[in-house]
Amino acid sequence: MTQPMSHYFISASHNTYLTQAQTGPCEAMGITRALHRGCRLIDLDVWDGPTSPVVCREGTSGGGDAYMPLSTALDTVRDAAFKVSQYPLLLRLENHCTLPQQGEIVELLKSKLGEYLYDGPLDEANVPSPANCTQKIFLIGKKIAGASQMSTDGNVTEEEDETLPNIDAFDSPAPPSRKISRAGSTTTITSIPVVPPATSSLGTIRTAKELSNMMNLSSVSDPGFSDNVFEQVGGTKVIALSEPRLGLYTVSRSERLMQRSKSLLARAYPATSRAESSNVDPISVWSRGVQCSAMNCQTIGKSMDLNEGLFKANGYSGYYLKPAAFRNECGFVNYKDANSLVPGTTPVDLVVKIISGQMLPKPSQTENRTEVIDPYVSVEVEGIDGDRAAQRTRSIENNGFNPVWDESFSFHLRFPDLAIVRFVVLDADAIGSDFIGQFCIPLASFKSGYRHVHLISNVHLPIPNASLFVHISINKDRPGRRIASGAAYSKKAKKEAVALSGIGVKDLDAHFKKYSPLLTQAAVLSYDADLALSTFKDSCGLAGWTTIHKCVRSLVNRCRVAGVSLALTKVDEHYPTFTTAGGDVPDVVKKAVQALSQGVPALRALRSDASRVADELKAAYEESLPLLKSLQTAAMAFGERRSQKAFEAFSWNCLSLKSEGEELLNALADVSNCLKRIEHSARLHGVSSDAKSTA
Numbered sequence: 001m002t003q004p005m006s007h008y009f010i011s012a013s014h015n016t017y018l019t020q021a022q023t024g025p026c027e028a029m030g031i032t033r034a035l036h037r038g039c040r041l042i043d044l045d046v047w048d049g050p051t052s053p054v055v056c057r058e059g060t061s062g063g064g065d066a067y068m069p070l071s072t073a074l075d076t077v078r079d080a081a082f083k084v085s086q087y088p089l090l091l092r093l094e095n096h097c098t099l100p101q102q103g104e105i106v107e108l109l110k111s112k113l114g115e116y117l118y119d120g121p122l123d124e125a126n127v128p129s130p131a132n133c134t135q136k137i138f139l140i141g142k143k144i145a146g147a148s149q150m151s152t153d154g155n156v157t158e159e160e161d162e163t164l165p166n167i168d169a170f171d172s173p174a175p176p177s178r179k180i181s182r183a184g185s186t187t188t189i190t191s192i193p194v195v196p197p198a199t200s201s202l203g204t205i206r207t208a209k210e211l212s213n214m215m216n217l218s219s220v221s222d223p224g225f226s227d228n229v230f231e232q233v234g235g236t237k238v239i240a241l242s243e244p245r246l247g248l249y250t251v252s253r254s255e256r257l258m259q260r261s262k263s264l265l266a267r268a269y270p271a272t273s274r275a276e277s278s279n280v281d282p283i284s285v286w287s288r289g290v291q292c293s294a295m296n297c298q299t300i301g302k303s304m305d306l307n308e309g310l311f312k313a314n315g316y317s318g319y320y321l322k323p324a325a326f327r328n329e330c331g332f333v334n335y336k337d338a339n340s341l342v343p344g345t346t347p348v349d350l351v352v353k354i355i356s357g358q359m360l361p362k363p364s365q366t367e368n369r370t371e372v373i374d375p376y377v378s379v380e381v382e383g384i385d386g387d388r389a390a391q392r393t394r395s396i397e398n399n400g401f402n403p404v405w406d407e408s409f410s411f412h413l414r415f416p417d418l419a420i421v422r423f424v425v426l427d428a429d430a431i432g433s434d435f436i437g438q439f440c441i442p443l444a445s446f447k448s449g450y451r452h453v454h455l456i457s458n459v460h461l462p463i464p465n466a467s468l469f470v471h472i473s474i475n476k477d478r479p480g481r482r483i484a485s486g487a488a489y490s491k492k493a494k495k496e497a498v499a500l501s502g503i504g505v506k507d508l509d510a511h512f513k514k515y516s517p518l519l520t521q522a523a524v525l526s527y528d529a530d531l532a533l534s535t536f537k538d539s540c541g542l543a544g545w546t547t548i549h550k551c552v553r554s555l556v557n558r559c560r561v562a563g564v565s566l567a568l569t570k571v572d573e574h575y576p577t578f579t580t581a582g583g584d585v586p587d588v589v590k591k592a593v594q595a596l597s598q599g600v601p602a603l604r605a606l607r608s609d610a611s612r613v614a615d616e617l618k619a620a621y622e623e624s625l626p627l628l629k630s631l632q633t634a635a636m637a638f639g640e641r642r643s644q645k646a647f648e649a650f651s652w653n654c655l656s657l658k659s660e661g662e663e664l665l666n667a668l669a670d671v672s673n674c675l676k677r678i679e680h681s682a683r684l685h686g687v688s689s690d691a692k693s694t695a
Contacts, residue, residue: 011319053108055069356406
């Protein structure tokens with residue numbers, strides 16, 4: 001939690017004070033519920049009240065529970081802000097008050113939250129990390145530019161202004177004009193201004209300087225970013241993106257939005273048409289690099305399940321580190337091609353085997369409580385476009401106690417860093433399927449092996465004793481993994497390693513080309529070592545997801561049955577192999593022993609050269625990063641499309657250096673652990689070590 005805030009996804013709430021539909025009622029319970037779920041960005045609309053500022057959706061004409069005093073809301077924030085998470089809370093205030101009551105807002109903030117308000121340094125180059133400002137509250141709101149005593153903003157709020165950005169910056173055709181009617185006036189809006197107008201036919205809101213000075217972060221509407229793909233925006237602003245605007249970015253300029261959100265905070269919120277408080281799909285927000293997907297926490301459903309699943313993985317801290325592609329200066333995701341790889345990320349093959357279920361309850365909505373359920377499991381993977389998929393088991397009739405499915409499903413993921421896996425158990429019915437329970441977890445939190453998945457209800461409470469028994473297998477989809485012979489394997493690895501992209505700038509292309517031999521060496525080292533161990537495991541005659549311990553146990557048992565003596569042998573004191581003596585050695589044992597012995601040269605090469613090559617690749621990456629400025633200068637003469645392709649190629653080349661070095665170190669750690677496990681398992685099964693030998 002030591003990176004800048006803009007490098008994290010942040011759990012956010014929309015109109016936090018509401019507990020039902022968007023028309024009310026307004027209750028402190030809504031604020032408490034959001035904070036107890038770990039939300040770190042909450043949302044209050046402040047209006048003039050009868051005697052003091054109040055929190056409500058729009059004005060105070062509703063009476064009763066249509067609004068609550070701001071003092072009550074701030075008391076609730078103070079009492080619940082850090083009960084679940086100690087990390088900083090972002091409090092967004094949408095100000096609709098006149099100047100006299102704005103003065104009261106200032107006094108209430110100081111008296112209710114004074115000790116928690118953040119007063120440290122905050123500028124374009126100094127964005128704090130969550131760890132550096134625990135138990136602090138950051139205020140988000142309109143700030144006055146310059147030294148004027150007050151600011152005049154148009155009375156079209158972020159929530160109401162859902163017009164699409166100026167189409168000059170986009171490829172899509174111009175959207176039709178749209179009319180907003182309010183208080184007897186009608187305004188036609190065709191584009192978004194970069195700065196709010198000083199006056200508006202809808203009225204004006206003047207921001208007092210004292211209130212503006214208390215705001216840590218400036219809340220601004222989407223500025224319609226310029227065509228310069230390299231442009232960065234400072235980190236003291238929070239960009240508001242309505243759902244319709246985010247949709248336009250989705251089809252047109254997602255890459256640009258992702259680049260901006262590396263250094264600034266962005267918040268996406270539901271369209272005003274969602275009057276029933278339904279939610280935006282948070283994956284569609286996070287996949288564009290946007291940190292905050294504002295959720296209607298009072299509404300249950302798949303969107304809230306995904307939101308809970310992501311932040312639960314980091315202990316409900318309210319912060320979750322974004323994938324490296326969304327943080328690195330040269331990180332890049334190609335949204336136009338659903339089959340393209342993400343620079344610096346290795347695709348994976350995920351295999352989920354649903355084995356059985358235990359103690360599955362009847363759906364809460366079942367009217368006939370005597371009916372026995374017919375459960376089935378849906379496995380859903382949510383992520384960027386191209387990775388989303390869902391598969392389901394068959395239904396088991398009349399068995400909710402211990403149904404057995406024993407079915408496997410495969411998913412290929414090109415961007416596993418953002419993938420979330422959702423298990424949903426449903427009851428098959430003639431007229432539909434009833435929800436029983438679910439569980440969401442980021443793929444990054446999964447480990448291969450057998451697991452019990454404990455189900456939770458639609459209101460995110462544990463279902464007692466209800467679980468699924470599953471097996472998870474996660475394999476990196478490296479080039480050459482499925483090639484049989486070692487020679488062909490290495491040849492394929494070399495071919496993939498040198499596949500650097502041409503940038504179109506002579507000096508930059510020459511710079512990256514000189515690192516091709518180093519990339520080739522790294523690929524061959526890691527792939528050959530991986531092949532050596534994979535061949536050993538395959539030779540043991542067990543399933544592909546088997547462990548080293550099971551391989552050794554299988555060899556020991558086969559030898560004992562055949563009356564063969566199996567001995568552990570050390571090669572150069574570091575590389576365990578096996579020797580056999582006496583009896584008729586089973587073919588499986590012969591192949592496994594031979595495979596492990598033949599793999600020693602590849603393992604030795606990795607252990608001797610990996611650290612050096614990884615250090616050289618790291619140095620090459622650090623040397624390449626400053627060249628981004630050279631690309632920016634050269635790209636000024638390019639068209640927009642060519643400039644975008646040049647940046648994508650630079651990103652691919654630069655992150656290939658970084659990722660190959662990291663993969664090499666990971667391969668080294670994996671090999672070292674595997675060798676230790678072979679030796680440990682052999683001794684555990686009573687296989688004695690004979691005299692040391694040398695290869």
